Amino acid sequence: MPAPAKFISYIDAHKDAFIARLGEAVAIPSVSGDPSHRPDVIKMASYIKSLLEPLGVKVELKDVGMEKQPDGTELPLPPVVFGTLGADPKKKTVLLYAHYDVQPALVSDGWNTDPFTLTPDKEGRLFGRGSTDDKGPLIAWINIVEAHVKQGIELPVNIKFCLEGMEESGSEGLDDLIEKEKDGFFKSCDCVCICDNYWMNDRTPCLTYGVRGMSYYRIIVSGPARDLHSGLFGNTVHEPMTDLILLMSKLVTPSGEIMIPGLDKLVAPLTDAEKKRYETIDFALSDIEEQVGAKIVLSDDKPRVLMGRMRNPSLSLHGIEGAFYGPGAKTVIPAKVQGKFSIRLVPNMTPENVDPLVIKYLSDEFAKLKTKSTLKIENIHGGKAWVADPDHWNFRAAIKATEEVYKKKPDLTREGGSIPVTLTFADVLGLNVLLLPMGRGDDGAHSTNEKLDTYNYIEGTKLLGTYLYEVAVTN
Numbered sequence: 471m472p473a474p475a476k477f478i479s480y481i482d483a484h485k486d487a488f489i490a491r492l493g494e495a496v497a498i499p500s501v502s503g504d505p506s507h508r509p510d511v512i513k514m515a516s517y518i519k520s521l522l523e524p525l526g527v528k529v530e531l532k533d534v535g536m537e538k539q540p541d542g543t544e545l546p547l548p549p550v551v552f553g554t555l556g557a558d559p560k561k562k563t564v565l566l567y568a569h570y571d572v573q574p575a576l577v578s579d580g581w582n583t584d585p586f587t588l589t590p591d592k593e594g595r596l597f598g599r600g601s602t603d604d605k606g607p608l609i610a611w612i613n614i615v616e617a618h619v620k621q622g623i624e625l626p627v628n629i630k631f632c633l634e635g636m637e638e639s640g641s642e643g644l645d646d647l648i649e650k651e652k653d654g655f656f657k658s659c660d661c662v663c664i665c666d667n668y669w670m671n672d673r674t675p676c677l678t679y680g681v682r683g684m685s686y687y688r689i690i691v692s693g694p695a696r697d698l699h700s701g702l703f704g705n706t707v708h709e710p711m712t713d714l715i716l717l718m719s720k721l722v723t724p725s726g727e728i729m730i731p732g733l734d735k736l737v738a739p740l741t742d743a744e745k746k747r748y749e750t751i752d753f754a755l756s757d758i759e760e761q762v763g764a765k766i767v768l769s770d771d772k773p774r775v776l777m778g779r780m781r782n783p784s785l786s787l788h789g790i791e792g793a794f795y796g797p798g799a800k801t802v803i804p805a806k807v808q809g810k811f812s813i814r815l816v817p818n819m820t821p822e823n824v825d826p827l828v829i830k831y832l833s834d835e836f837a838k839l840k841t842k843s844t845l846k847i848e849n850i851h852g853g854k855a856w857v858a859d860p861d862h863w864n865f866r867a868a869i870k871a872t873e874e875v876y877k878k879k880p881d882l883t884r885e886g887g888s889i890p891v892t893l894t895f896a897d898v899l900g901l902n903v904l905l906l907p908m909g910r911g912d913d914g915a916h917s918t919n920e921k922l923d924t925y926n927y928i929e930g931t932k933l934l935g936t937y938l939y940e941v942a943v944t945n
Contacts, residue, residue, distance in 0.1 A: 471626075471943045472874050473936040480617040481931050488613050488931070489596065489924065491521075493588035495570075495605040496598035502548065502571035502639040505539060511548040511635045514570045518551050518633060521612050525619045527553045527631070534643030547643045548635025552655055555615065556628035562941055563628040565659040565901070567891060568608035568666060569637030572600035573916045580918040594924040601922040603915035607665035607908045608633060610931040617935070626942035630659055637666075637891070640686075640851035645894050652898050661864040661941065662895045662903040665934060667885045671911045674752040675872045675933075677865055678905035680780070680857035680884035681892055683815035685824050689717060689832065690808045690846040698803040708841045710807050711793060717845075718809045720835045722785040726768050726778065728813070730831045733783060733824065738817040744781070748773040751881045761912045780884035784814045810850075814888065821852035853890025862902040867940035874940075875933045906937060 481488075500514035501507040519529045531549035538544055548571065556563075575585035583589040588598040600606075611631070618625050636642045648656065667678050691710040698707070722728055753776060759765050769775050778784065792807040794800045813824060829847050836845045859865075860882050872880040885905065892903050908930035914920045 471939045473932065473939045474623055476621050477617050477623060477935055478932055480621055481613070481928060481935070484613070485928050488609070488927070489590070491613070492596065492601065492606055492609050492927070495609055496588040496600050497586055499586045500571045500600070500635065501574050502636050504574055505545055508545050508548070511571050512546070515549050515551055515635055518570060522553050522631070525615045527555045527615065529553050532647060534647055537642055550644060550647055551631060551633035553631030553633070556625055558628055561626065561628050562660045563630060563658045564938060564941055565630045565632060565656065565662045565895070566611055567632045567662060567664045567895070568611065569604045569634050570608060571635045571638050572603070572605070573638050575599040582919055590924070595921045596924060596927065597919055597921045599920055601920055602668070602909035602913040603920065604637070604666045606922040606927055607930070610665070610908065610927065610934055613931055614935040626939045628658070630655065641890055644891055648894050648898050656899050659899060659901060662901050663937065664889065664892060664903065664905050665908050666889055667887065667905050667907045668909045668913055668915065669907055669911050670751065670753050670881065670883060671757040674881055675876050675878060676881040676883045676907060677860070677868050677872070678883050678885045678907065679860040679865065681855065681889050681905070682886055683819065683853045683855040683890065684812055684888040685815060685821045685852035686810070686812040686850045687828065688808050688810055688848045688850055689714060690806065690848070691717070691843050692806040693843040694803070694805045697805050700801040700803050703803055708843050709803050710843050711804050713836070713839055713841045713843045714790065714807050714809050716839060717832060717836055718787055718811065721787065721811060726784065728783060728785045730827055732827045733819070736819045736823060737783065740781070745773065747882060748776045751776060751883060757911060779886040781816055783816050783819060785811060787811045814886065816855050817857055820854050821849060825849055853888055854893050856893040856896060856903070857884070858896065858903050863944045864902045864904045864941065867944040868904055868906050868937050870940045870944065871933055871937040874936050875929055906934065908934070
């Protein structure tokens with residue numbers, strides 16, 4: 471069932487106001503991973519509440535406790551925003567999830583503009599941290615409610631909002647809240663829609679029925695009691711930085727092969743039906759080359775590249791703490807360094823069955839170094855992979871809505887990134903979960919110069935609204 475023409479025309483007529491609203495959201499630097507920005511994350515929750523309540527949404531800011539910091543202090547976790555609009559038992563109830571926290575961003579990282587000032591360019595791209603991940607989609611849901619309320623249009627479904635402020639930092643506190651409220655706030659929900667991912671390219675919409683999980687690790691190598699002068703102690707003591715770099719070099723090859731024994735045996739087997747999907751997805755190797763800005767794709771085999779992104783595990787090295795990285799030449803031997811890496815998990819892989827393999831392998835390789843440094847391995851956070859049934863009525867409704875708005879049949883994809891809450895919603899609530907993207911593959915989420923195209927923001931708002939109408943009539 472198409473959305474009413476009045477709804478579509480309202481979205482078009484209020485394009486500038488909706489862009490301005492997104493600008494207000496981007497201006498709040500709600501970086502969940504930076505303790506100094508925790509007040510801003512909490513401010514973002516209050517901002518969302520101030521937008522929803524005048525539209526008749528019943529809002530609760532749910533306290534999810536405290537977060538312990540490495541120095542032993544505690545910070546309040548940002549509240550989870552619960553919102554309820556409608557309770558008609560004759561209507562389906564759609565649970566809408568989004569997150570209002572963002573990744574860190576500094577101009578010095580390579581941004582061309584202030585990351586916390588939404589900046590349009592002449593091509594209609596809206597640059598700003600969180601524009602596509604995930605404030606654009608979140609604000610779009612609010613715009614949809616406004617369009618109905620302001621024009622007196624009855625929503626075709628009941629809506630529940632679950633909006634969190636720690637998604638970029640492991641969704642701490644959310645799983646426990648969902649478990650606690652499964653027979654309360656979430657009891658009436660019939661399906662879940664998450665708008666926190668992206669098209670594969672810049673031309674073809676997609677629906678996502680699976681995401682990889684993740685285990686994020688920290689390797690800590692310690693040696694002397696304090697930093698040392700390399701002229702006095704070089705070639706005299708075991709150096710933690712040397713040990714760490716050698717150890718991290720044993721994790722993955724330049725061609726992407728994970729070197730930890732046994733991980734490949736945990737991967738769910740590939741079926742013929744699934745393999746066929748990768749062959750038919752509208753995707754070219756040039757799509758990735760354009761997104762990353764270089765011709766560095768691992769293979770010329772399209773299905774291999776897609777499976778490497780969607781359904782096979784990957785291991786990436788992320789950084790080293792404790793090492794000198796500033797300008798100039800500082801001749802220091804660090805006393806303790808920490809290497810960070812993550813493994814993207816796929817079905818049949820879990821943090822519980824991956825951790826022992828990682829810890830044993832790193833411990834064994836560290837022993838081979840015959841160093842007197844000490845090693846500690848920590849799993850900072852993790853989440854399991856998730857796969858849904860793409861033949862469910864929730865997906866069929868989204869396919870119809872996509873065809874209505876974009877005049878194209880969407881590709882069915884699995885996402886390379888991780889959204890741990892998808893599995894929690896599916897397992898704890900027993901609901902079908904749909905990922906319905908707004909942004910494009912070149913939006914640069916988590917990267918410098920993150921953007922959301924105005925076209926995708928406005929047409930994506932129409933898509934999300936139309937989806938609600940299709941859900942109401944699809945069985």
